[in-house]
Structure formats: structure tokens, C-alpha cells
Amino acid sequence: MFKIILAEKAGFCFGVKRAMAIAEKTAKFNSNKPTYTFGPLIHNPQAVSYLESMEVRPIHSLNDVKPGKLIVRSHGLPPQIITEAKEKGFEIIDATCPFVRRTQDFAKTLLNENYEVVLIGEADHPEVIGIAGHTNGKAIIIENESDLKKLTGKMRIGIVSQTTQSLENFKNLVMKIRKIGNEVKIYNTICRETQKRQKSALMLAKKADIMFIIGSKNSANTTHLAQLSQQTGKPTYHIEKFSEISPEWLKGKKIIGISAGASTPSYVIKDVITYLKSINNKISGPRGPRLLHKEEVFNG
Numbered sequence: 001m002f003k004i005i006l007a008e009k010a011g012f013c014f015g016v017k018r019a020m021a022i023a024e025k026t027a028k029f030n031s032n033k034p035t036y037t038f039g040p041l042i043h044n045p046q047a048v049s050y051l052e053s054m055e056v057r058p059i060h061s062l063n064d065v066k067p068g069k070l071i072v073r074s075h076g077l078p079p080q081i082i083t084e085a086k087e088k089g090f091e092i093i094d095a096t097c098p099f100v101r102r103t104q105d106f107a108k109t110l111l112n113e114n115y116e117v118v119l120i121g122e123a124d125h126p127e128v129i130g131i132a133g134h135t136n137g138k139a140i141i142i143e144n145e146s147d148l149k150k151l152t153g154k155m156r157i158g159i160v161s162q163t164t165q166s167l168e169n170f171k172n173l174v175m176k177i178r179k180i181g182n183e184v185k186i187y188n189t190i191c192r193e194t195q196k197r198q199k200s201a202l203m204l205a206k207k208a209d210i211m212f213i214i215g216s217k218n219s220a221n222t223t224h225l226a227q228l229s230q231q232t233g234k235p236t237y238h239i240e241k242f243s244e245i246s247p248e249w250l251k252g253k254k255i256i257g258i259s260a261g262a263s264t265p266s267y268v269i270k271d272v273i274t275y276l277k278s279i280n281n282k283i284s285g286p287r288g289p290r291l292l293h294k295e296e297v298f299n300g
């Protein structure tokens with residue numbers, strides 16, 4: 001018999017809940033205009049299917065479709081794309097997360113103050129592409145130490161971060177960049193929701209025998225949670241749904257830890273817990289496992 005513990009902070013964050021609510025409201029009050037999101041609204045296939053059932057469809061190019069309502073997802077967009085969309089006749093519904101907007105604004109301000117803008121993040125992530133767009137593409141994107149060669153010495157450097165970066169990676173790169181620039185201004189723009197999820201996943205991984213991190217393989221923040229958990233040395237599985245779990249993995253385990261990325265809907269988390277409970281029932285009888293932090297599961 002094992003215990004199942006859900007991390008204190010797991011699943012949908014403020015920005016994702018807000019974007020979903022905006023998309024649902026737009027779908028509900030639609031005025032015969034087709035409704036699109038630029039890219040999937042969030043990095044979760046189940047949530048994208050749910051929105052498609054409400055006729056909100058992801059597009060990847062403004063040229064693919066006739067103009068309609070265009071929802072800007074929580075990751076934001078480069079201003080150049082928004083301008084182009086307006087010129088083509090799209091109505092913009094802006095669901096950019098306020099924390100991402102704040103990062104875009106900091107990046108723009110640093111550029112205007114003549115700093116070389118350094119953006120710590122993944123070059124191909126839509127949020128990073130959007131923030132870089134607010135510097136007219138001038139931001140230097142640093143993902144890891146090997147990218148530091150892009151920086152030459154004696155520069156005035158202004159740093160911002162992708163909101164879902166791991167704090168550890170951010171701190172490590174900032175320390176190294178401080179040795180390169182002769183003036184370095186730093187905005188830690190990792191959002192609190194991300195930090196809380198990372199902290200609670202790490203705490204849980206330390207006491208669990210095995211960890212499940214639930215969320216899309218495309219989700220940056222879910223991937224970082226899985227990496228953090230792995231660093232504790234505990235077996236960690238990044239899964240998208242319950243059916244990926246092999247009962248073999250649970251043999252001899254006493255504490256099963258669960259966390260989920262900011263774009264993972266609560267019912268996907270519930271499905272995993274229900275499945276684990278069913279396995280435990282087979283081992284221990286119908287009373288099943290103890291589930292801690294119930295409110296995280298049933299109120300989501």
C-alpha cells in the first residue's frame with residue numbers, strides 16, 4: 001500500500017486560468033466570426049480539444065484563414081504579428097498573461113535605455129519569441145552556458161527571463177553574465193506561480209519514492225518541474241496522461257508524489273490519482289490510499 005501526495009501547488013496557474021476564461025467567454029458570445037488562437041492557447045492537447053469543441057481553433061499563420069477573432073494566448077505575441085493581424089482585419093482579444101506583459105515591458109525599457117537586452121530562455125519558445133519581438137528582435141537569447149559566447153566583454157547588459165525558467169538556471173547564468181558586462185541591470189521576471197510550483201515539487205520529490213510530473217511534453221514549465229525532480233535522484237516520470245503509467249514502476253514504493261505544470265487541467269490530474277488509487281485498491285483492498293492535499297484535487 002502506498003500514499004499519494006499531490007504537491008501543494010500544481011496545475012493551472014493564474015495566467016492560464018485567465019486565458020481559458022477569456023477564450024470560453026469569447027466562444028460563448030461569438031458573433032458569427034470564426035475564432036482562433038495564435039498557436040494552441042496552452043500547451044495541453046486535452047485543453048486544445050476542449051476549445052475546438054467550442055469552435056476556437058489554433059492557427060499558425062495569419063494567411064491560413066479568413067479574418068475573425070484572434071485570441072493572443074498567455075505567452076503573448078510579437079507586436080509585429082499583432083499589427084499585421086489588425087491590418088488583415090482580425091479583431092484582437094488579448095489574453096497575454098500580465099506577468100508576461102510585464103517582462104515584455106521591461107525588455108522594451110532596457111532597449112530604450114541602450115542596454116544590450118539579454119533574454120534568458122528557450123529560443124524557440126513562443127513566450128521568448130514574443131518578448132524578443134518587443135525589442136525588435138534585438139534581444140540576445142541565452143539558453144545555457146554555451147550561448148554566453150554571444151556576449152562580448154565590456155557591455156551594458158540588461159537581463160530579463162522567460163517567466164517559466166528554473167530559478168537555478170537563471171541564477172547560474174546571471175552570475176556568469178555579471179563577469180562579462182561592465183554594467184549589468186537584472187530583472188528577475190520568473191513568475192511567482194512558477195517559483196511556487198518548482199519549490200513545492202522539489203520539496204515533495206525529496207520525501208517521495210517516485211514522482212509523476214503531469215503535463216504536455218511541449219510545456220516548458222512542466223519539463224522544468226520534471227528536471228528539478230530528477231535532480232533529487234528520485235525516479236521521475238513526465239507523463240501526459242494516466243495510461244502512460246506502468247504498475248511495475250510502483251512496486252515497493254511507499255510514497256507517490258505528483259506535481260503538474262501550469263497548463264495541466266485539474267481533470268487530467270484527477271484521472272492520474274484515480275488510476276493510482278485503483279492500483280492501490282488491488283494491493284490493499286477497497287479502502288485505498290490516503291490522499292493528502294485533497295483540496296488541490298477536488299476544487300480545481
Ligand code: SF4
Pocket residue numbers: 013014015016074075097098099100163164191192193194221262
Ligand atoms: S506561469 Fe506565470 S507568467 Fe506564465 S502564464 Fe502562468 S502566471 Fe502567467
